[in-house]
Amino acid sequence: MKKVKNIIIIFPILFVTITAFAHPTGNMITVGDNALWSYINPINDPNHKACIMIWNKNSKPKIFIQSEYSASDFMLYNNHNEIYIIERRYLQTTQDFEIRVLKTTIDTKPKVIWNWFKDKWRIGEGGFFMLSDSKMVFGKYPEIYSIKKGEIPIKYFEFDQPIKRIRAIENNRILLLGNNDCYLTQQNGIILKQWNELADNQVKNAPLNRNQIFDADYKNGKLLLAYWGKRSFELIDETGEQQNILQQSEPLTPHWVAFLGNEKLMFSSKLVFNGSTPKPYLISLKGKNDKKVIWNEQ
Numbered sequence: 001m002k003k004v005k006n007i008i009i010i011f012p013i014l015f016v017t018i019t020a021f022a023h024p025t026g027n028m029i030t031v032g033d034n035a036l037w038s039y040i041n042p043i044n045d046p047n048h049k050a051c052i053m054i055w056n057k058n059s060k061p062k063i064f065i066q067s068e069y070s071a072s073d074f075m076l077y078n079n080h081n082e083i084y085i086i087e088r089r090y091l092q093t094t095q096d097f098e099i100r101v102l103k104t105t106i107d108t109k110p111k112v113i114w115n116w117f118k119d120k121w122r123i124g125e126g127g128f129f130m131l132s133d134s135k136m137v138f139g140k141y142p143e144i145y146s147i148k149k150g151e152i153p154i155k156y157f158e159f160d161q162p163i164k165r166i167r168a169i170e171n172n173r174i175l176l177l178g179n180n181d182c183y184l185t186q187q188n189g190i191i192l193k194q195w196n197e198l199a200d201n202q203v204k205n206a207p208l209n210r211n212q213i214f215d216a217d218y219k220n221g222k223l224l225l226a227y228w229g230k231r232s233f234e235l236i237d238e239t240g241e242q243q244n245i246l247q248q249s250e251p252l253t254p255h256w257v258a259f260l261g262n263e264k265l266m267f268s269s270k271l272v273f274n275g276s277t278p279k280p281y282l283i284s285l286k287g288k289n290d291k292k293v294i295w296n297e298q
Helices: 002-017
Strands: 028-031 034-040 050-056 062-066 072-079 082-091 096-104 111-118 128-132 135-140 143-148 163-169 173-178 182-186 191-195 213-219 222-227 232-236 242-247 252-260 263-270 279-285 291-296
Touching (some): 028 072, 028 252, 034 072, 034 252, 050 072, 050 082, 050 291, 082 128, 128 163, 163 213, 222 252, 222 263, 232 252, 232 263
Parallel strands (some): 213 252
Antiparallel strands (some): 028 034, 034 050, 082 096, 128 135, 163 173, 182 191, 213 222, 222 232, 252 263
16 A cells, blocks of 8 residues: 555645656546647746647647646646546745646637636546536545535545556546456446456566556457556457557656547556656557557657
8 A cells, every 4th residue: 555655745845846757747538539748848848837748640749739837737637528637736935836726628618617816636647537517536546536616625426446557548447557457337337347466566667666457448348558657559459458559768767648530549658767758659559560660750
């Protein structure tokens, strides 16, 4: 239990103090034929001004939204064509985090639906989704909470296992990522499917000594995993077989995944521990030998 609590704590601390570890705060989503993810712009910006990048098959990655605030981050959720965005900023004068919620689509200008408020709960860092424009569900280890606009969080439902990350899945289902397990549930927490013992206990030299699954996505019976500790991306098919579909090596560290149609999007960062911001490495994988590099900053 102590080990997992540390991984939740380490990134917020490093987020404020060392830009080299500011990511992987945030996430990656797909909307139609587009993929969107959070990063910073420019990549080596010492002020850490967040941005949202967008990519589709007909263009190169480009900036979708740029934050004007230093020490900021974005976290994303899509509901069909609607995109909800948590923008977070750190105020050094008060040492507080504040967040606001934006709503947009691919083709419209974002509008603020929740104005800035103090965030004591690290909302969005463990995933979130919106039940309406005035009610949100978010994960904060080890629980799942809901919050109404202008109020304080309450438990959304009771769950027997600690949860690190949540993700809304089509048909009103939720994907819950635990310490070493993953659960597909209904909106009320009833388990529809589960996968246990996802990490290999024999892994050595895991990045930051964290042998963990960092992110997961689910579609059509398949579970896609970003295996931080093994520097790999894994796929569990309908039969329950877990396969290593892409093995990477140091300094690449996997942290985000998303399905885009029949493609698997897999995002890593290059952790080099030299004081610079991790450089992004995003690839698309269709078949076993059909790999395309989408974003690779040297």
